[in-house]
Amino acid sequence: MSKPSIGFVGLGAMGFGMATNLVKQGYPVHGYDVFPASVERFKAAGGIPASSLKESAKDNDYYVCMVASAPQVQSVLFGDEGIVAALPQNATLLLCSTVPASYAQSVSAELVSVGRADINFIDAPVSGGAIRAAAGTLSIMAGASDSALEKGRFLLQEMSDAKKLYLVPGGIGAGSNMKMVHQVLAGIHILGASEAQGLAAKLGLDAAKTAEMIKGSRAWSWMHENRLQRMLEEDWHPGASALTIILKDVGIITTSARQSQFPTPLCSTAEQVYLSALLQGYGAVDDSSMVRQYFAEPITKVACAMSADETAEATQLVLDMMEVTNLVAAAEAVSFARFLNVDLKQFYELVSDAAGSSRQFMTKGLEMIEGRAEGEKLEEAVSRLEKAVQKARDLHCPLNLGNAALSVLYMAKRAGLGGEGSASVIKVFEK
């Protein structure tokens, strides 16, 4: 039986990989992009070029939208030449762009109001980067009606790793919410990787050796490990993951948090640093360049001249700073997820195997999810972070996340949580 024909819009780094993967799987894929060069490239890779949005939609029972932002989605779907009017009856539409859950829900409503309730709409943001997109092994967080999911499941499966296709309960918006709370961690940890290495440089530590220590420690984060090489090599142009990408995701988080009046102090702190960097011209640059916000020179220029004892002591400050900051990040993410009624078990499973992961999330985040708070007392974690923050201050090193985390911990301490396990910091985010 021949495979069904698929329409596809958005042939950027991620979309191109996703679309060509479908081509390789034997689907006729009609691809469109506002940049003709992207369409040409897609044609060269075996895709069927579409000369317009409408043409990409016409007669295709399945359609994937992978443009960059909600305003672009709106134009692609409902603009004068949009695809919704052109899609055949009972078509299945996968929205893979990262958008606010409230926006995904508004698409549902608008489909009804324009008389296209027949369309099987799936809110299915993806994660994993261009390489996994091309390999068909993305993480996908899909929410929709059972019938729409039934129709679209084969396509979601083609694009995702078998273990990383999350059918998120809760209907339209649930997938986007799941991705969003995951990005709370990603958005913090990306800056955190630079903050840790910037502090290490300021302390006079060797960058690669410090990174090696981080890797094996409770301070580990997926983002630190992933961004490290690009940070060391200053391989920033063009950005493998441009600052504007994480900034867009973080903007969705803080905007949604404001709509819920939920505090996201660390994510918001990271956002402000990203916005400052944007102002300095770092928008298109790889986000591992954020290390420049902490250290003015390449960190590889630092040659450690300390004794073994001094080096161990300085390294410990970096580890403590990163670990305790990631603890507070876990609290911020878990509490926001709980607030949004995200399935926490699924959330944990997803994060553990994705870009938002950290040792703190895996251990302390799990305690928070399960309502436990064991091991080290909160006040002990405070002391460790405190020392690192003071040292950074003495060295005139900015430490945006470390300071924001410490403020949260002080609030927790004043709320009487000092003697409880450190995971109890989550209580300051809860009523």
Place this chain on the structure above:
Amino acid sequence: MSKPSIGFVGLGAMGFGMATNLVKQGYPVHGYDVFPASVERFKAAGGIPASSLKESAKDNDYYVCMVASAPQVQSVLFGDEGIVAALPQNATLLLCSTVPASYAQSVSAELVSVGRADINFIDAPVSGGAIRAAAGTLSIMAGASDSALEKGRFLLQEMSDAKKLYLVPGGIGAGSNMKMVHQVLAGIHILGASEAQGLAAKLGLDAAKTAEMIKGSRAWSWMHENRLQRMLEEDWHPGASALTIILKDVGIITTSARQSQFPTPLCSTAEQVYLSALLQGYGAVDDSSMVRQYFAEPITKVACAMSADETAEATQLVLDMMEVTNLVAAAEAVSFARFLNVDLKQFYELVSDAAGSSRQFMTKGLEMIEGRAEGEKLEEAVSRLEKAVQKARDLHCPLNLGNAALSVLYMAKRAGLGGEGSASVIKVFEK
């Protein structure tokens, strides 16, 4: 009767004014500075040049120390050639440098341990700038034993405005604490002035007209009014008030706050922006240059092209942002002052007439001090700030303080304070 002879160290911008004022009042003043040029200048202004620290102290029953920082004070007082060993029996020593209260207390202890308990030591930080220093109309916050204050009072009076000499109860350290909690407001409002004008520029508003609106509104702060002209003219080199000065004061605050494990989220946020600017080379530059952290061009280049209605609406966002941020700043300062057992009535009186003043402190700060929370509900203030923060985000404008303030307010809202008067935000800082 001839006036007593006075020793003086630290002939920088402030110290030079203070010392020459004493010369004008008819005192023989023996001045010393590490920079020979400053001593020469002092001699030309009628002072008696001292060729060493010891010489500046010898035979002088009164001594004023106005060097820049605690480490400098330590060296001046207790170094190998320090003044303590050289001062005559029962001399009176005024420490006018801004230092942590804990440091001032350590000086007391060290005087005892080196056998100089006879010295009448007064912890007397000053405020008001070089012009008022030269006019003898500074604000002075003096704490000491009653007997020391008795001895030094005439000298404090010579240097201060009659209404602005605060004899702070609590002994050594109390004066420094009073100055410190005042600087919580100054440190936040200096950045706040730039943040407000940066947002205004991003919104397309005329800088001077917006400033005029701020001046007459509940968003007013002394710092905004004071820094405005230099911000508009970009009169930054050399800095009338260099970034490093407020950064030093803010460092004292956050370091002391850490020692007490007290949260100072806004002050800490301001500190991080100052540290980032320091990294960018703004250290010696006037602190009104912080506007560059929000807007890349001179703000006077913005020509408002909006209708009257649009202009009014955009201006309101700036006013709301600044007002509600200053409300949270007042809560941070008052709660920290209360925590440190600072006399709140005196604190209020002092701030109201000093550089840390703001309309919010005068009104809402007073409510906080008196345990009231009237008028607008907290959740209404939240809504106003929220709108401004969202708009800034849409425009990609950093808004460090606005976002930090909003996080604090969300914590307050989650603590159930939404329906109370907005001054009740202070409760999130209190146990």
